[in-house]
Amino acid sequence: MGTTVALVRSGFSESEINRSVSNAWNLISFSPKRNQVESVVIKANLCYYWKSDTGYTTDPRIIAGIIDCVRERYGADTQIQVVEADASAMRTKYAFPMLGYENLAKQKKVKLFNLSNDFLKKESVLVNGHEFTFEVSQSLLDCDLFINVPKLKLMRATRITCALKNIFGCIASPNKFVYHSSLDRAIVGINKILHPDLTIVDGLVALGRFPVKLGLIMASIDPFSIDWIASQIMGYRPSKVGFLKVAIKEKLGNPKGITTCGEDLAPFRKKFPRESFLFQKWLWDVQFGLLKLYGKIVKDVIPPSLEGI
Amino acid sequence: MLNVGIIGLGRMGRLHMMNCSHVDDIKIIAAADASKKALNKAKKVGIRNLYSDYHDLLEHRRNLDAVIITLPNFMHFESIRLALESGLHVFTEKPLAITVDECRGIERLVQKSGRKLMIGHNFRFVDAIEKMKDATEKGHIGTIEVINIEEVINGPFSHPAVPVPVSDWWFDPKKSGGGALLDIGYHLIDLFRFFVGDSKILFSSLDYKFNLLVEDGAIVILGCSNSSAKGIINAGWWQKTVFPRFNFRLILHGNAGYISSDDLIPKNPYVHAAKEGTKNLFRRVVGRKIRPLSYTYFYESYYKELNHFFDCIKNDLNPEISANDGLKTVELIEEAYKASDKNSFK
Numbered sequence: 001m002g003t004t005v006a007l008v009r010s011g012f013s014e015s016e017i018n019r020s021v022s023n024a025w026n027l028i029s030f031s032p033k034r035n036q037v038e039s040v041v042i043k044a045n046l047c048y049y050w051k052s053d054t055g056y057t058t059d060p061r062i063i064a065g066i067i068d069c070v071r072e073r074y075g076a077d078t079q080i081q082v083v084e085a086d087a088s089a090m091r092t093k094y095a096f097p098m099l100g101y102e103n104l105a106k107q108k109k110v111k112l113f114n115l116s117n118d119f120l121k122k123e124s125v126l127v128n129g130h131e132f133t134f135e136v137s138q139s140l141l142d143c144d145l146f147i148n149v150p151k152l153k154l155m156r157a158t159r160i161t162c163a164l165k166n167i168f169g170c171i172a173s174p175n176k177f178v179y180h181s182s183l184d185r186a187i188v189g190i191n192k193i194l195h196p197d198l199t200i201v202d203g204l205v206a207l208g209r210f211p212v213k214l215g216l217i218m219a220s221i222d223p224f225s226i227d228w229i230a231s232q233i234m235g236y237r238p239s240k241v242g243f244l245k246v247a248i249k250e251k252l253g254n255p256k257g258i259t260t261c262g263e264d265l266a267p268f269r270k271k272f273p274r275e276s277f278l279f280q281k282w283l284w285d286v287q288f289g290l291l292k293l294y295g296k297i298v299k300d301v302i303p304p305s306l307e308g309i
Numbered sequence: 310m311l312n313v314g315i316i317g318l319g320r321m322g323r324l325h326m327m328n329c330s331h332v333d334d335i336k337i338i339a340a341a342d343a344s345k346k347a348l349n350k351a352k353k354v355g356i357r358n359l360y361s362d363y364h365d366l367l368e369h370r371r372n373l374d375a376v377i378i379t380l381p382n383f384m385h386f387e388s389i390r391l392a393l394e395s396g397l398h399v400f401t402e403k404p405l406a407i408t409v410d411e412c413r414g415i416e417r418l419v420q421k422s423g424r425k426l427m428i429g430h431n432f433r434f435v436d437a438i439e440k441m442k443d444a445t446e447k448g449h450i451g452t453i454e455v456i457n458i459e460e461v462i463n464g465p466f467s468h469p470a471v472p473v474p475v476s477d478w479w480f481d482p483k484k485s486g487g488g489a490l491l492d493i494g495y496h497l498i499d500l501f502r503f504f505v506g507d508s509k510i511l512f513s514s515l516d517y518k519f520n521l522l523v524e525d526g527a528i529v530i531l532g533c534s535n536s537s538a539k540g541i542i543n544a545g546w547w548q549k550t551v552f553p554r555f556n557f558r559l560i561l562h563g564n565a566g567y568i569s570s571d572d573l574i575p576k577n578p579y580v581h582a583a584k585e586g587t588k589n590l591f592r593r594v595v596g597r598k599i600r601p602l603s604y605t606y607f608y609e610s611y612y613k614e615l616n617h618f619f620d621c622i623k624n625d626l627n628p629e630i631s632a633n634d635g636l637k638t639v640e641l642i643e644e645a646y647k648a649s650d651k652n653s654f655k
Contacts, residue, residue: 048466048468049466049475049519050466050549054549056549086474087472088472088473088474089468089472089473089474089475090474091474091475094475094480094521097519097520097521098519098520098521100520102520103520174474177471177472287579294586294589294590294604297590297593298586298589298590298593298599299593299599300586300589300599300601300602300604301324301327301328301330301331301601301602301608301612302327303324303602303605303608304320304323304324304327305320305467305470305552306470306552
């Protein structure tokens with residue numbers, strides 16, 4: 001049997017976002033695997049110090065809506081943690097205050113937690129013949145309900161980034177950049193270890209060629225299905241997205257039988273500013289190839305901010 | 310031949326290190342940095358005397374004539390003091406130091422030592438700014454009445470090609486001395502002084518959009534002490550901009566006309582890079598000296614300021630930017646912090 005992805009149009013005020021999150025949750029008739037829900041972990045996407053309206057990070061107002069939904073359904077005493085792990089260039093100790101998460105935590109009385117500082121468990125996984133060993137936070141493995149809250153956006157390395165890629169952000173080691181040479185497989189690898197119960201996508205301001213107010217909230221119990229639909233919204237054939245191809249091979253997801261409910265995806269696809277990565281990559285390679293050649297021949301200085309390209 | 314040491318091999322230190330290779334009659338013979346990785350990069354370009362502690366570099370200074378200091382803000386005072394007391398000429402990145410008292414101390418030390426000190430106020434060496442200065446001196450726009458200067462960028466949060474975390478000292482007001490006002494506003498305030506002379510703070514408002522202990526934005530209004538000229542400064546760290554785009558502009562409003570840097574800065578950075586790169590290639594082919602970093606437009610100013618500093622040493626001239634310029638700029642910044650309501654860390 002296939003999975004359902006809910007698409008809900010949202011306004012941009014706090015009350016509208018709250019309502020839309022709740023609608024999305026109800027549309028997929030979500031019920032947790034465990035009978036008793038006492039501890040909830042919400043994984044936001046705080047990849048860098050750029051606020052949610054730049055299209056890079058999860059809007060804290062969506063997290064606030066999710067917190068309200070959790071409390072409404074499982075009781076006001078439910079222990080809720082909003083989590084993120086340090087990344088190559090980002091430290092959660094700064095991202096939390098800078099992106100409005102400290103204010104959210106105070107307002108909603110929830111705990112913010114850096115997954116990189118947790119008790120870590122080493123987990124090995126085989127993907128397409130390649131063995132990965134990841135350190136993952138025990139909190140993610142032990143919680144009663146794990147909610148994944150990615151941002152809808154494009155990324156040069158993987159084309160799209162949404163539900164499965166946000167789980168890649170759970171890897172405890174800050175130096176995730178080391179996986180970028182085999183990113184598609186690494187994304188699938190970590191998703192074979194960590195399985196969120198529910199994914200709610202922040203597509204309020206999405207990032208394509210430029211940020212756009214899309215006003216979309218998506219929900220599903222299956223991150224693969226979310227990415228399959230998200231890819232179509234962002235204008236890419238999902239069967240051409242590298243990590244989705246690997247995910248199918250590894251039986252992490254099945255595109256057959258994925259259905260949507262709520263809004264039609266076509267208007268969102270129309271509004272999303274597509275990016276031609278093939279052209280971008282070509283342009284990027286040509287520019288930096290020429291720069292390197294120029295530096296070599298003319299012996300001119302290349303600014304250190306462009307080092308390592 | 311002048312022998313030079315570099316203290317601090319972060320992004321700015323490495324840029325100065327590479328620029329030095331294009332300055333005539335100077336040689337970098339020593340470098341210091343706490344990071345082994347940074348020292349390895351220096352080793353690769355042929356610097357032999359490498360130190361993990363800059364005190365050791367200054368202790369073993371035997372053949373050194375000058376040092377370039379690009380340490381975090383809170384280390385400026387001590388490192389400049391030690392270098393001047395060691396009899397070395399000093400080029401330091403801005404700010405001169407993080408308090409007015411420290412700046413005054415450095416000014417006294419420069420006078421006592423008889424050494425040259427120059428601060429990296431590189432904006433004064435940007436082509437467009439030089440042209441604007443020239444035009445105002447020739448009276449082309451009459452008397453300057455208002456100057457708008459703005460720079461809103463990522464500041465320390467710009468994302469490099471290879472991701473590395475922003476250093477902790479930027480977030481700590483005791484170590485950084487301040488946020489966007491001291492980092493970016495410093496240049497803008499210096500430019501106002503560059504065009505109209507001694508100034509005072511008329512208004513200051515700081516922003517804390519990022520909820521940090523240091524401000525991420527500042528709006529400051531300056532007044533000239535000797536004329537009716539006013540300056541409106543808009544400095545910010547809060548905008549995601551990507552290289553080669555650079556959100557900076559300066560508009561001089563005179564009573565006979567105006568000049569905007571937007572009309573002088575190349576509209577298309579790629580076309581400019583191609584044009585200047587080709588010129589440098591031609592210069593290289595015919596055996597002439599290239600114009601380092603001219604293809605980047607703004608980065609060329611870093612080469613030009615360094616070249617000016619070493620010229621001053623070689624010809625016993627006073628650098629265009631003295632310790633007093635650094636002191637006056639930091640004085641204005643301290644005034645702006647005091648004038649602002651949200652001034653919790655000072």
